[in-house]
Amino acid sequence: MLPAVGSADEEEDPAEEDCPELVPIETTQSEEEEKSGLGAKIPVTIITGLQKKLQHVPGTQPHLDQSIVTITFEVPGNAKEEHLNMFIQNLLWEKNVRNKDNHCMEVIRLKGLVSIKDKSQQVIVQGVHELYDLEETPVSWKDDTERTNRLVLLGRNLDKDILKQLFIATVTETEKQWTTRFQEDQVCT
Numbered sequence: 001m002l003p004a005v006g007s008a009d010e011e012e013d014p015a016e017e018d019c020p021e022l023v024p025i026e027t028t029q030s031e032e033e034e035k036s037g038l039g040a041k042i043p044v045t046i047i048t049g050l051q052k053k054l055q056h057v058p059g060t061q062p063h064l065d066q067s068i069v070t071i072t073f074e075v076p077g078n079a080k081e082e083h084l085n086m087f088i089q090n091l092l093w094e095k096n097v098r099n100k101d102n103h104c105m106e107v108i109r110l111k112g113l114v115s116i117k118d119k120s121q122q123v124i125v126q127g128v129h130e131l132y133d134l135e136e137t138p139v140s141w142k143d144d145t146e147r148t149n150r151l152v153l154l155g156r157n158l159d160k161d162i163l164k165q166l167f168i169a170t171v172t173e174t175e176k177q178w179t180t181r182f183q184e185d186q187v188c189t
Contacts, residue, residue, distance in 0.1 A: 067156050068108065068155065068156055069156070070152065071152070071153050071158050071160040071163065072150070072153075073150075073151060073163070073164045074148050074149065074151075075148070075151075075164065075168050075171055076146050076147065077147065077149070077171040077172065078171065079115065079116060079117065079149065079170050079171045080117050080173065081116045081117070081119075081134070083171075083173060084114060084116065084125075084134070084170060086170070087166060088110065088125070091105070091107045091110070091153075092107055092130050092131075092132055093130055097162070099158070099159035099162060100159055100162070101157075103157040104157060105156075105158050105162075105163070106157060107127070107153050107155040107158070108128070108129065108154050108155045109127065109152075109155070110125065110126070110127035110128075110132065110151070110152070110153050110154075111124075111125065111126050111127070111151075111152050112124070112125050112149065112150050112151035112152055113125075113149065113150050114134075114149045114150075114151075115141060115147035115148070115149055116134075120140045120141060121137055121138070121139065121140055122136075122137045122139045122140070122141060123135065123136050125151070149167070149171065151163075151167065
């Protein structure tokens with residue numbers, strides 16, 4: 001059996017004095033089990049005080065892409081399912097939505113809770129890159145409260161004002177405002 005790390009045979013580092021030592025778990029293996037090949041059991045050690053030990057590990061460089069932003073907004077009302085699908089498809093599939101600087105808006109992740117006309121259930125929308133799904137929840141909208149759509153979008157070059165106005169046009173069925181924002185010659189590549 002292998003000796004536990006931090007056993008009495010090793011000198012203790014002064015920086016690790018306050019860290020508990022590793023505690024070996026006793027195993028009940030026979031000598032034949034220890035010697036066998038693929039089925040051999042490996043002695044397991046409980047590691048205690050891991051968080052304290054990790055404080056001594058040097059930090060790493062940030063790995064998050066600073067160009068990715070998150071926007072959220074709420075819009076009251078009910079959307080027709082076909083208009084909601086058109087809104088999402090233009091963002092995720094057609095990629096023909098541009099920000100004020102004329103850069104393509106790239107939606108990486110989309111999620112939210114939406115209200116669809118003629119449906120009493122709340123609907124969850126989830127999208128990743130070009131895939132999305134609308135799924136009814138078991139939760140019904142309350143009759144005495146106004147239905148509010150909540151969307152969260154993660155991506156690059158996102159413009160909250162434009163996206164919110166497009167979604168308001170989707171909910172209010174303002175067809176002219178909707179179609180002028182999405183034009184075939186604006187497709188991003």
